[in-house]
Amino acid sequence: NAGVMQNPRHLVRRRGQEARLRCSPMKGHSHVYWYRQLPEEGLKFMVYLQKENIIDESGMPKERFSAEFPKEGPSILRIQQVVRGDSAAYFCASSPSTGGTEAFFGQGTRLTVV
Amino acid sequence: QKEVEQDPGPLSVPEGAIVSLNCTYSNSAFQYFMWYRQYSRKGPELLMYTYSSGNKEDGRFTAQVDKSSKYISLFIRDSQPSDSATYLCAMMDSNYQLIWGAGTKLIIKP
Numbered sequence: 228n229a230g231v232m233q234n235p236r237h238l239v240r241r242r243g244q245e246a247r248l249r250c251s252p253m254k255g256h257s258h259v260y261w262y263r264q265l266p267e268e269g270l271k272f273m274v275y276l277q278k279e280n281i282i283d284e285s286g287m288p289k290e291r292f293s294a295e296f297p298k299e300g301p302s303i304l305r306i307q308q309v310v311r312g313d314s315a316a317y318f319c320a321s322s323p324s325t326g327g328t329e330a331f332f333g334q335g336t337r338l339t340v341v
Numbered sequence: 342q343k344e345v346e347q348d349p350g351p352l353s354v355p356e357g358a359i360v361s362l363n364c365t366y367s368n369s370a371f372q373y374f375m376w377y378r379q380y381s382r383k384g385p386e387l388l389m390y391t392y393s394s395g396n397k398e399d400g401r402f403t404a405q406v407d408k409s410s411k412y413i414s415l416f417i418r419d420s421q422p423s424d425s426a427t428y429l430c431a432m433m434d435s436n437y438q439l440i441w442g443a444g445t446k447l448i449i450k451p
Contacts (some may be wrong), residue, residue: 231384260439267349269429269441270385283438318384330439332384 229254231321232301233333240309240340248304248336252321259302260320260330261294270318276302309340344368347430347442355450360417364430364442367411371440373433374406376415378426379444385429389415420449 232251240246252259257278262270272286276296287294291309296302306313316337320330347364354360362376373392377385391397394408403416413432417424430442 267443269345269347269443270431270439271441272438275438320384330387332386334384335382337382 231256231319231331231333233317233319233336235336236334238336238338240338242310242340243308246306246309246313246338246340248306248317248319248338249301250304250319250321250333251301252319253323253331256321256323256331258322258330259296260322261302261304262318262320264316264318264335273304273317306338309338311340314338314340344440345430345432345442348445349443351446351448353448353450354420356420356422358420358449360415360420360424360447360449362415362417362428362430362445362447364413364432365411366413366432366440368432368434368440369408369411370435371432374404374413375431375433375439376402376404377429377431379429380426388428422449422451425449 231253234249259276261273264270274287274294275283279298291307293305316335318332318335320332322330345366375390376388378388379385389399389404391404391406394406397404401418405414425448427444427446429444431439
């Protein structure tokens with residue numbers, strides 16, 4: 228049973244470009260969480276999704292950021308018109324049930340905006 | 342004031358020492374308390390979680406929750422160099438979201 232898979236592991240984008248981060252949850256998990264981590268800081272919740280539904284996006288910036296978790300395929304975190312401040316590690320976690328007490332994390336995608 | 346406070350360290354101790362890592366919080370509604378370990382450039386991994394007040398032991402690790410003081414601790418006995426990592430506390434709010442501490446960087450010196 229493969230763990231949570233995130234790709235790419237590293238992503239470099241120029242200011243103004245789009246970044247697409249992918250997360251494939253563990254087999255049997257239907258809940259996905261996205262977090263952002265800045266250097267020397269804890270994880271900041273961004274969005275919680277179930278298949279085809281956004282449950283809680285209270286941590287998502289109102290502009291430029293969007294997330295989806297389609298019926299088939301990975302969850303996607305999309306950042307449009309990236310700025311330097313978007314540079315961070317983005318982690319995805321999946322869990323088999325609501326609550327996240329059994330959440331397992333992927334290795335993260337490190338986004339660098341130049 | 343942050344909802345969860347955690348000293349970022351670094352905390353450096355000799356191999357074999359007992360390590361004490363702590364978090365304080367302000368939201369009395371938190372019910373679940375977790376400790377995650379994160380190695381450099383890796384995703385966090387769940388070490389332990391506890392519900393409400395009390396102690397929970399797992400091998401060399403003991404998690405302690407004191408809800409009256411809004412204080413949680415993780416103790417590591419017989420610390421090993423492989424325990425060197427960042428330890429993050431996390432707490433679950435009423436919306437089932439995890440609220441994270443900033444993490445404490447732990448260094449175990451051989």
